Amino acid sequence: MTGVSGRRAPRSAQVPTPRAVDSGTEDDLRALFGDSMAVFASLAGPAHMLEAANPAFFAAIGGPERTRTGVPLGRLMPELVAQGFIGLLDRVYRTGKAHVGRNARVILGEGEKAREAFFDFTYEPRLDGGGNVMGVRVIGVETTQVQHAQRLTAEHRALLEQIARQAPLPEVLEGMARAIEELAPEEVLVSVLLADADGGHLRHGAAPSLPDFYNRAIDGIATGEGVGSCGTAAHRRRPVIVTDIATDPFWDDFRDLAGKAGVAACWSTPILARDGSLLGTFAMYHRTPRTPREADLALARVFADTAALAIERHRAEQARRAAEAREQAARDDLAFLLNASTALSSDLDAPQTLNRLATACVPRLAPLGTVDVVEGGRVRRVATAAPTRHQQDLLASHIPVYDAADDAVARVLASGVTEVARRTPSGPGPWHELGVTGYVCLPLLDRGTAFGAVTLLSTGEHAFDGHTVALAEELTRRAALAARNARQYTHRAALARDLQAGLLLPDLPRVPGAKVATYYHPAGEGLDIGGDFYDVFPLEGGRWAFLLGDVCGRGAIAATTTALVRHTARAVAPLLSGPEAVVAAVNQALVNRPAGHGTGFVTLVHGLLTPTAHGLDVELVRAGHTMPLHLDARGTVRTVDVPGALLGIGPETHLTAHRLLLRPDESLLLYTDGITEARDADGEQFGEERLVAALADAPPRTADPHHVIDALTRAVRAFTGDHGIDDDQAVLVLTATRPEE
Numbered sequence: 001m002t003g004v005s006g007r008r009a010p011r012s013a014q015v016p017t018p019r020a021v022d023s024g025t026e027d028d029l030r031a032l033f034g035d036s037m038a039v040f041a042s043l044a045g046p047a048h049m050l051e052a053a054n055p056a057f058f059a060a061i062g063g064p065e066r067t068r069t070g071v072p073l074g075r076l077m078p079e080l081v082a083q084g085f086i087g088l089l090d091r092v093y094r095t096g097k098a099h100v101g102r103n104a105r106v107i108l109g110e111g112e113k114a115r116e117a118f119f120d121f122t123y124e125p126r127l128d129g130g131g132n133v134m135g136v137r138v139i140g141v142e143t144t145q146v147q148h149a150q151r152l153t154a155e156h157r158a159l160l161e162q163i164a165r166q167a168p169l170p171e172v173l174e175g176m177a178r179a180i181e182e183l184a185p186e187e188v189l190v191s192v193l194l195a196d197a198d199g200g201h202l203r204h205g206a207a208p209s210l211p212d213f214y215n216r217a218i219d220g221i222a223t224g225e226g227v228g229s230c231g232t233a234a235h236r237r238r239p240v241i242v243t244d245i246a247t248d249p250f251w252d253d254f255r256d257l258a259g260k261a262g263v264a265a266c267w268s269t270p271i272l273a274r275d276g277s278l279l280g281t282f283a284m285y286h287r288t289p290r291t292p293r294e295a296d297l298a299l300a301r302v303f304a305d306t307a308a309l310a311i312e313r314h315r316a317e318q319a320r321r322a323a324e325a326r327e328q329a330a331r332d333d334l335a336f337l338l339n340a341s342t343a344l345s346s347d348l349d350a351p352q353t354l355n356r357l358a359t360a361c362v363p364r365l366a367p368l369g370t371v372d373v374v375e376g377g378r379v380r381r382v383a384t385a386a387p388t389r390h391q392q393d394l395l396a397s398h399i400p401v402y403d404a405a406d407d408a409v410a411r412v413l414a415s416g417v418t419e420v421a422r423r424t425p426s427g428p429g430p431w432h433e434l435g436v437t438g439y440v441c442l443p444l445l446d447r448g449t450a451f452g453a454v455t456l457l458s459t460g461e462h463a464f465d466g467h468t469v470a471l472a473e474e475l476t477r478r479a480a481l482a483a484r485n486a487r488q489y490t491h492r493a494a495l496a497r498d499l500q501a502g503l504l505l506p507d508l509p510r511v512p513g514a515k516v517a518t519y520y521h522p523a524g525e526g527l528d529i530g531g532d533f534y535d536v537f538p539l540e541g542g543r544w545a546f547l548l549g550d551v552c553g554r555g556a557i558a559a560t561t562t563a564l565v566r567h568t569a570r571a572v573a574p575l576l577s578g579p580e581a582v583v584a585a586v587n588q589a590l591v592n593r594p595a596g597h598g599t600g601f602v603t604l605v606h607g608l609l610t611p612t613a614h615g616l617d618v619e620l621v622r623a624g625h626t627m628p629l630h631l632d633a634r635g636t637v638r639t640v641d642v643p644g645a646l647l648g649i650g651p652e653t654h655l656t657a658h659r660l661l662l663r664p665d666e667s668l669l670l671y672t673d674g675i676t677e678a679r680d681a682d683g684e685q686f687g688e689e690r691l692v693a694a695l696a697d698a699p700p701r702t703a704d705p706h707h708v709i710d711a712l713t714r715a716v717r718a719f720t721g722d723h724g725i726d727d728d729q730a731v732l733v734l735t736a737t738r739p740e741e
Contacts, residue, residue, distance in 0.1 A: 039119070039142065042126070044135035047072040048089050051135070060117065060142055062109045079110050088123060089136050096133050098124040103143055118147040148183060152299075155179040159306055169314040173206035176303055176310075180284070181209055184299075189263065189285040191215075192271075192307055193230055199223060199278040202230060210285065214261040218254070223278070228254050229268035230281040237278065239269045239300070244289040265290045267297075269304040271311060279311040333471055336364060341478050350486040351382055357454065357479040358383035365472050366456035366464070368434060370395050372409050373444070373452035379409065382452075386434075394430040401427075409453045412441045416450045420469055425455070435459045440469055444480040454479070509536055511544050511734075513611030514662075517705035519713060519731040523554075523674070531558040532672045532730035535566050537573075544609040545573045545582075548670040548732045549625065552600030561648075564589055565602055579606045579621045580655045583647070587623075590648035602647040605670050615736040616662040621655045623647045626673050626688075629695065631708065633665040637692045640668075662736040667708055669695070674729035675712070678720050686719050705733035 039060050041053040050069045058067040061077055068076070074086045083106060092099050101121045107114050121140030125133045159179070162172045177190035189209040193202035204219040221227060223234040232250055233240040242248045243265050245258045251266075258264070265286040271279040282304040284296070292300075340360040344353050354371045361369040362385035371383040384395040400409035407427040412419050422438040424431035437458045444452035454476050458464060508516050518534055531551035538544055547569055551561045565586055572585040583606050590602060605628055607620025620628065624646035630638040642658040662668055671691075678686040694715030695708065709731055716729075 037141070039121075039138070039140045041073075041138040042135065043073055043089065043138065044126075046090070046093055048074065048086065048093070048136060050076060057138075060108065062113070077108075079107055079114070083107065092123045092125055092136050093133055096125045096127075098122060101140075103147065116144070118143045152183055152302075155183065156302070156306065159310070163306075163310045163313050166313065166317060169310060170206060172310045173307065174208050176306060177206045177208050180299065180303060184284075186290075187287055189287075191230075191283040191285065192280060193218070193221075193234075193283070194280040194311065195223070195234060195271075195278045199234070202234060202281060205280060210263075211261050214257060217257055226250050226252075229266040230283050233268040233270045234278055234281050237270050237272065237276070239267065239297070241267045241292060243291045246289070262287060264288050267292050267300060269300045271304050271308045273308060273312055279308055279315075282307055336360075336471070337474060337478065340475055341482070344479050344482040345485070348486045350483050353479065353483045353486050354452070355383040357475070357483075358385040360475065361385060361454065361456055361472065363387070365468055365475070366440075367459045367462055368395065368436070368457035370455045370457075371444075371452060372400055372455070374413060374450075379413070391434060394433055398429045408439065408441045409455060412443050412453045413450045416443045416445060416448065418442045418469065418473060420464060422458075422463065425457075438463060440464050440472060442472055442476040444476060444483065446480060446484050452480075452483075509538070509544075511536065511609065511611075512542065513737055513739075514544075514609060514616055515705050515735045515737055517709050517731075517733045517735075519709045519729070521674075521713075521725060521729045523725050523728050531562060532674065532728040533562045533566060534670070534730055534732045535569070536732075537570055539574055539608070542611060545569070545606070546609060546670075546732065546734065547604060547606040548672070548730060549602055549604035549606075550672045550674075550728075550730075551602050554728075558600070561590070561593075561600060561602065564593060565604065565647075569606065578657060579608060579619055580653075580657050582606055583621050583623055583655055584653045587647045587653050588651065591651055599648075601649055603673075604647055609734065613739065614661065615664055615666065616734070617659070618662060618668060618734075619657055619659050621657050623653065623655060626671060626676060629669040629671075629692070630660060630662075631667040631669060631695060633663070635696055635698070637695045639688075639692075662734070664736050664738040667705055667733050667735040669708060669712075670732040671712075672728065672730045674725070674727035675716060675731065677727060678716050678725065678729070680719055681721060686716055690715065690719065705735040708733045708735070 037056055039054065039057040041057050042051045043049060044051045049072055052069060066076055073089070074081055080086050085106065088099055088101075091097075099122070101119065101123075103118050104121065106117055106119060108117050109115055119140045119142050121138065124137050124139070126135040126137050128134045159172060159176050162175065173192045177192060180190045181188055189207070191207035191210055192205035194205040195202055201220050201222055202218075204215050207215050218228070218230070221231050223231050225232055225235055226249065227235070228250055229240045229242045240250070242250055245251045245255060245264050245266060251258060258266075263285040265288070266283055268281050268283040271282055273279050282300060284292075284300060340356075343356045343360060346356075347353075354373070358369045358371050367387065368391065369383075369385040370381060372379050372381050374380075379400045381396060381399050384392045386392045386395060400407045405411070408419055408421075408425045418440065420438075420440045424436045425439050425441070434457065437460065439458065440456045442454045442456075443450040444454065454472070456464070456472060508518060516536055520532065520534075531554055532549070533551070534546075534548040536544060536546045547566075549562075549565060551558045551565070553561075568586045568589040569582055573582050576582050576585065583604060586602075586604065586606075601624070603625035604623045605620060605625045606623075607618055610617040610619075620640075620642065622628070622640075622642040622644040624644060627642070628640040630640055632638075640658060640660065642656060644655045645653065647653070660668075676686055676688050676691055680686075691712070694711055698707070698711035712731065
């Protein structure tokens with residue numbers, strides 16, 4: 001231990017040069033300091049013989065065994081020699097100059113009884129009548145508690161700063177425990193236990209000086225009456241002081257443990273939150289039986305409150321992080337469902353939708369997954385998902401039995417209820433090869449009836465919890481809806497396609513002296529029956545009839561009108577003399593149709609083809625339709641301008657027939673307004689000028705009408721880009737061939 005500093009006091013604290021005092025003055029000083037908290041001693045001669053001292057002096061230097069006079073101070077307190085205090089007395093006695101010390105540190109006593117203390121003191125010379133130094137007078141005040149208070153305040157401030165900057169709780173608690181152990185005048189071992197959320201058990205928090213085996217043994221003790229000092233204090237919500245563990249009944253179950261740890265007393269203070277709930281306990285252990293002083297209890301209260309602040313701050317931070325984690329998990333779940341839903345509905349193909357469902361589930365929800373559907377009274381496995389190809393093959397090789405009572409898929413298909421188990425699925429399957437440890441089987445429902453099932457399989461340490469099952473159920477519900485929509489779309493598209501095919505030519509006829517090409521593209525996704533139509537059919541005398549038209553509207557009513565026009569034309573064309581009469585009959589049929597069969601108008605081009613040695617003689621009429629185009633072999637495009645009104649408006653048609661000759665390699669092109677009214681992204685129409693230009697810029701034509709259609713459709717697609725088609729598009733091209741063809 002270091003000696004007392006010999007620094008000089010500030011000028012204001014310097015003691016004036018002493019003057020001679022008589023015995024009366026000395027008696028007055030003794031009387032003055034007799035009952036004071038200040039220490040006073042009168043030393044005589046160069047040996048510093050202790051002549052007199054007040055009780056505070058003897059209490060400070062070590063108790064009854066040192067309470068005696070007539071002994072040199074160096075012999076009474078030999079520890080002062082090595083610390084330099086006797087040397088200071090020698091100097092004052094020799095020089096006659098006083099010495100003042102501030103907050104001087106001194107070790108009082110020796111061995112186990114030694115203690116650290118701090119003093120403000122003055123050594124001043126005692127003078128006789130002649131002014132000679134006859135001894136030294138010692139006057140001082142012990143400042144140990146002040147020093148401890150300052151250190152305590154500094155340590156407390158440091159702990160509060162740690163809490164404020166959100167240092168880890170174990171770091172704060174261990175630092176607090178070590179600070180108390182260092183500040184306490186006697187040896188003390190500090191322990192902090194933390195309460196579970198329900199307050200039923202105490203967990204290890206910090207105990208840097210207690211043995212590890214002891215900390216492990218009490219980690220998790222229950223709170224309750226008679227459960228040691230800490231368990232009882234936590235139960236009572238007030239301090240519990242056990243001064244002697246060896247005799248206290250609270251320690252009956254822990255007495256041997258305490259003996260091995262070398263602790264004999266334990267004072268425990270509950271750590272309580274602001275709302276009174278239990279946060280933990282703060283305990284001070286001692287090696288010998290000991291009763292606390294008020295200062296000890298105050299210290300425990302201060303640091304229990306500090307621990308409460310740290311624990312509450314820690315719990316608040318944990319709650320914040322947990323809330324953020326839950327929020328992030330919820331966002332992740334939502335993102336997963338949104339991404340999966342987008343993938344499931346990215347196209348309207350039911351098998352592909354179910355494949356995407358299996359892919360979405362693995363590995364996000366489970367290591368392995370399958371999708372089964374019921375078709376024709378049998379179960380068919382339509383999708384599998386696994387990390388390896390071998391695992392996928394094993395899953396694909398197992399097909400559940402639809403009516404097997406021991407098969408999970410069969411049970412879920414029958415009940416429509418999710419089944420979860422922490423075991424392999426019942427019934428045969430490659431469960432051992434795949435290392436399956438559990439499963440969840442979820443129904444795919446359509447209006448309450450299961451049409452399929454999704455099976456997710458656990459392997460290894462993976463296990464299904466309630467959150468995963470709920471997420472899988474939501475995903476399966478969305479997948480079932482997407483699959484239902486896809487199947488409905490497929491059925492509707494197939495129905496529309498079949499009906500539309502019935503209204504168009506299934507196969508193009510072979511027309512002597514001519515080649516025929518057609519093009520049809522429905523608007524949108526092809527779910528509705530379009531109103532565009534065309535037809536080519538033979539008549540007597542080697543003649544052929546052709547027509548291309550457009551019915552106002554779409555759907556079933558448009559299909560009814562289309563069928564009426566085509567069938568009427570086919571029925572009357574063999575009986576009437578020319579195109580004008582046929583179209584007039586069609587108009588009359590439209591006018592006479594029932595109101596429930598539609599009232600929309602129709603545009604139409606109808607004509608007759610007659611092969612000759614020079615090409616094709618064409619006679620046609622136009623009823624409100626887009627004007628036909630005549631394409632010669634040199635690439636010239638001419639508009640066939642024939643007047644004519646819409647059909648289905650009234651009984652009068654006002655039609656004019658037009659004749660023309662298609663020489664070999666020349667073509668007649670008929671089209672609906674879906675071509676010219678196709679729009680680009682800015683809403684501009686393709687128009688007749690672009691149509692004519694596209695045909696005129698096409699490569700030199702041969703006797704193949706398909707080249708004409710290719711040139712036209714490429715130009716339209718280049719113009720519209722990704723912009724959807726708003727109206728049906730239909731094209732009919734008739735090309736005259738050479739005689740040898």
